[in-house]
Amino acid sequence: MKKASDLPFKQYIDVLKAKIFTLQNISWKSPKVIGGSILLLLLMGSGIVYLNSTTSAVYVVVNGEKVGLLESQQQAGAMIDEILSEKGAPIGVAAKTHDSITFSSVRIKNSEYRALSKSTLEADIAYYVDGAAVKVNNEPIFVLAKAEDGERLLKEFQEYYAKPSEKNQVASVSFEEEVETEPVEVPLDQALSYEQALEKLKQGNLQKIEYTIQENDSWWLIARKNDMKTKEVLASNPGANEDTILKLGKKITLEKVAPYITVVCEGVRTDIETIPFDVVTKTDSSLSSGQTNVKQAGSDGEKEVQYAYVQKNDKVVTQTVKDEKVLKTAVSQIIEKGPQQVTVAYSRGSGSTVSGVSWPLRGPITSYYGYRHSEFHTGIDIDGDQGDPYTAAAAGKVVSAGWSGNYGNTILIDHGNGVMTRYAHSSKLLVSAGARVTKGQTIGLVGSTGRSTGSHLHFEVIINGDTTNPLNSLR
Numbered sequence: 001m002k003k004a005s006d007l008p009f010k011q012y013i014d015v016l017k018a019k020i021f022t023l024q025n026i027s028w029k030s031p032k033v034i035g036g037s038i039l040l041l042l043l044m045g046s047g048i049v050y051l052n053s054t055t056s057a058v059y060v061v062v063n064g065e066k067v068g069l070l071e072s073q074q075q076a077g078a079m080i081d082e083i084l085s086e087k088g089a090p091i092g093v094a095a096k097t098h099d100s101i102t103f104s105s106v107r108i109k110n111s112e113y114r115a116l117s118k119s120t121l122e123a124d125i126a127y128y129v130d131g132a133a134v135k136v137n138n139e140p141i142f143v144l145a146k147a148e149d150g151e152r153l154l155k156e157f158q159e160y161y162a163k164p165s166e167k168n169q170v171a172s173v174s175f176e177e178e179v180e181t182e183p184v185e186v187p188l189d190q191a192l193s194y195e196q197a198l199e200k201l202k203q204g205n206l207q208k209i210e211y212t213i214q215e216n217d218s219w220w221l222i223a224r225k226n227d228m229k230t231k232e233v234l235a236s237n238p239g240a241n242e243d244t245i246l247k248l249g250k251k252i253t254l255e256k257v258a259p260y261i262t263v264v265c266e267g268v269r270t271d272i273e274t275i276p277f278d279v280v281t282k283t284d285s286s287l288s289s290g291q292t293n294v295k296q297a298g299s300d301g302e303k304e305v306q307y308a309y310v311q312k313n314d315k316v317v318t319q320t321v322k323d324e325k326v327l328k329t330a331v332s333q334i335i336e337k338g339p340q341q342v343t344v345a346y347s348r349g350s351g352s353t354v355s356g357v358s359w360p361l362r363g364p365i366t367s368y369y370g371y372r373h374s375e376f377h378t379g380i381d382i383d384g385d386q387g388d389p390y391t392a393a394a395a396g397k398v399v400s401a402g403w404s405g406n407y408g409n410t411i412l413i414d415h416g417n418g419v420m421t422r423y424a425h426s427s428k429l430l431v432s433a434g435a436r437v438t439k440g441q442t443i444g445l446v447g448s449t450g451r452s453t454g455s456h457l458h459f460e461v462i463i464n465g466d467t468t469n470p471l472n473s474l475r
Contacts, residue, residue, distance in 0.1 A: 057107070058072060090193065130147055132149065133182045169268045218430075231386055265309075268306060275301035275328075278469060305323075356394055370469070389445055396414050407458065422462065426446065427447025
């Protein structure tokens with residue numbers, strides 16, 4: 001049995017009082033009673049002083065180590081719940097912890113009590129979430145904070161590229177790779193919110209590659225070797241431009257974006273396309289030398305084209321015309337010229353055209369051949385980025401390569417039989433006058449030199465000295 005002195009202070013006083021005031025047959029005047037009473041008063045006084053100078057508290061113990069004091073276990077529990085909620089808030093979940101968190105009661109002097117701060121406790125806890133690993137070909141690429149978001153994420157990523165609509169009837173959507181989600185426990189700082197994960201998939205995987213300069217390398221050739229654009233190669237090397245000299249053996253950085261997942265879509269798409277008008281040139285003996293007259297203004301037509309296609313992410317890999325319907329017929333532009341000009345009369349599919357001329361650059365046409373706002377446009381403008389390489393439309397000999405007034409940096413190639421092609425507004429020329437070129441050979445880089453409102457390639461087909469509509473010759 002415990003001695004009275006071994007009991008807590010309040011219990012000890014109660015026991016002592018009971019013993020003093022329940023003694024039988026002892027006079028209150030007895031020295032024993034008087035002495036006991038005095039002792040009781042002294043003890044009660046010291047107890048009151050002790051209680052007033054101390055406070056009850058709990059130690060918060062994380063993994064066996066005391067990290068600080070709080071008033072009560074309830075206060076500590078509320079603080080921990082608040083920390084877990086705040087930690088997970090940015091990714092839309094409440095964080096969890098495997099740490100052992102216990103509490104130890106203590107009475108401490110008021111002057112020594114220092115309340116544990118939330119930031120201190122926060123720093124001593126390790127956090128995790130029950131998420132979902134997104135795996136491509138059995139390799140995890142990231143972890144979602146919520147396991148239930150996995151399937152929804154993959155479906156929305158497919159719809160991001162498929163874009164089904166009345167004009168785009170999507171027959172099937174799938175992944176080229178093997179894609180799956182798997183429940184997994186992950187540290188909080190490695191988990192992504194749904195929005196972060198979707199954006200990561202859209203942006204793709206940025207890969208940095210070290211490339212060593214080889215003999216005869218140029219910026220455009222490096223881009224071509226690595227399936228990049230010249231501007232992307234330059235952007236990977238801050239401070240470099242098209243005129244920066246490349247030293248043999250020097251290492252440069254290539255930053256390529258590769259998709260994490262490839263979405264394969266198959267379907268039928270309906271587009272409204274422009275039918276560019278033809279330009280027909282006739283000789284009019286009533287006109288003086290060098291004089292021209294627009295006999296009939298041209299106007300573009302429109303057609304509805306139905307394509308069966310296969311698309312990988314945002315790139316169409318195959319496209320076949322299923323149906324075509326003319327909505328508005330194009331009206332040919334008729335130009336009369338003075339008799340000194342060689343008569344060139346043609347229409348689409350007949351007349352003076354050139355066979356075997358290939359596209360020098362792939363891209364949308366931003367300006368067609370013919371009169372545009374009272375000015376005659378002698379070629380077509382093909383949209384392109386600064387530094388994109390373009391090629392010779394056919395084999396031939398370079399007649400000139402250099403600055404040519406409004407054309408800017410220009411290449412003129414003679415293909416024989418009265419046929420020539422012109423390539424204008426270049427940022428850089430890669431051939432010189434007198435050089436022999438082959439069909440498909442890279443001869444220059446797209447630019448915006450001369451009279452130009454933006455980066456593009458101005459391309460002309462010239463027959464017997466007269467410009468003709470390149471669209472009649474390109475195949």
